[in-house]
Amino acid sequence: MFVRKTALAATVLAAGMAGATVPAAAATDILIGGGAVTGVYYQVALQACAIINKQAADKLNCVGRPALGSVFNVNAVSRGLLDFGVAQSDANYNAWSGAADWDGKKVENLRSVFSVHPETVLLVTRKETGIKSVEDLKGKTVNIGNPGSGQRGNAMDVLDLYGINPDSDLNAQGLQQGEASRALVDSKIDAFFYTVGNPSAAIEDPANSTEIDLINVNSDAIKKFVGERPYYVMTSIPANTYRGVDHPTETYAVKATMITSSDVSEDTVYTFVKTFFENFDAFKASNAAFRDLEPKQMLEGLTAPLHPGAEKYYKEKGWM
Incomplete structure (x- = not known):
């Protein structure tokens, strides 16, 4: 468990000294959980902490770490194992509503800070597998994501909506994304699901080593499913976002x-948010997935209540 620093007690270091200097209060330690090291969630945690540690080191000491994904991060934040975490908007909605992984167990202390980039539900395969549609996954070895990840929930939804049973219709794997990307190149799996902001190194890397393809996730059942849920939206990945994929890919998206x-504390969250947005250009420049972000839009798609510390800053800025 991450141990917080506390204010140092004033001490007298030696008898006979004319006086002793009282040490300043130590910075508050904060821990942010991201996702797989090859994914954008980890970059959110890492780059946010880089800004905090450069601009507010006297107040906050920030550590961004890899983590197992949305479900894990929600639960870890709720239990005090993480101070902040990055999670999909659908996971936040379900946790706050007491649905899906949290059926009947609403996470009462969950609070939103800001949304980040849109994340698309992607199905990635090697061209040589002959997979051209979600239906073609039957009989194949497919990574659906590690337990505790939002991508696993998305993969299960997609398979269900296409009438595919992961237990009997395919050889489902539960690899973390770094392993899945390597496994695709090594022909140990035929395809993987991944929910991520674009472009993602987890897809660029295998695209540079083998011929990949992106598969449409856009059936009528998918569109109906998305239309009934406020935290989803249909979207398209432009052609040539990834090497060798020369066609647009229709799918749906959530927001990180x-x-x-x-x-x-309100003071900790206020300092975090204020420092982050006052140095926002540095964050946007740190990853291609962040380049089109606009601060006011990052208050959209929040499915748990705002933390008072974040709300205080947004009201000062006139954003709400």
């Missing part, structure tokens, strides 16, 4: 969201 707990 920075979350925290009501147990984290």
Whole structure:
């Protein structure tokens, strides 16, 4: 468990000294959980901490770490194992509503901080597999994501909506994304699902080593499913976003969201948010997935209540 720093006690270091200097209060430690090291969630945590540690080191000491994904991060934030985490908007909605992984167990202390980039539900394969549609996954070895990840939930939804049983219709794997990307190149799996902002190194890397393809996830059942849920939207990945994929790919998307707990102090969240947005250009420049972000739009798609510390800053800026 991450140990917080506390204010140092004033001490007298030696008898006979004319006086002793009282040390300043130590910075508050904060821990942010991201996702797989090859994914954009980890970059959100890493780059946010880089800004905090450069611009507010006297107040906050920030560590961004890899983590197992949305479900894990929501639960870890709720239990105080993480101060902040990055999670999909659908996971936040379900946690706050007491649905899906949290059926009947609403996460009462979950709070939103800001949304980040849109994330598309992608199905990636090697061209040589002959997979041209979701239906073609039957009989194949497919990574659906590690337990505790939002992508696994998305993969299960897609398979269900296409009438595919992951237990009997395919050889489902539960690899973390870094392993899945390597496994695709090594022909150990035929395809993988991944929910991620674009472009993603987890897809660029295999595209540079083998011929890949992106498969449409756009059936009538998918469109109906998306239309009934406020945290989803249909979208398209432009042609040539990834090497060798020369056609647009239709699918749906969620939004990555920075979350925290009501147990984290208002002052800590306010300082975090203020420092982040006052140095926002540095964040946008840190990853291609962030380049089109606009601060006011990052208050959209939040499915748990805003933390008071974040709300205070947004009201000061006139954003709400």
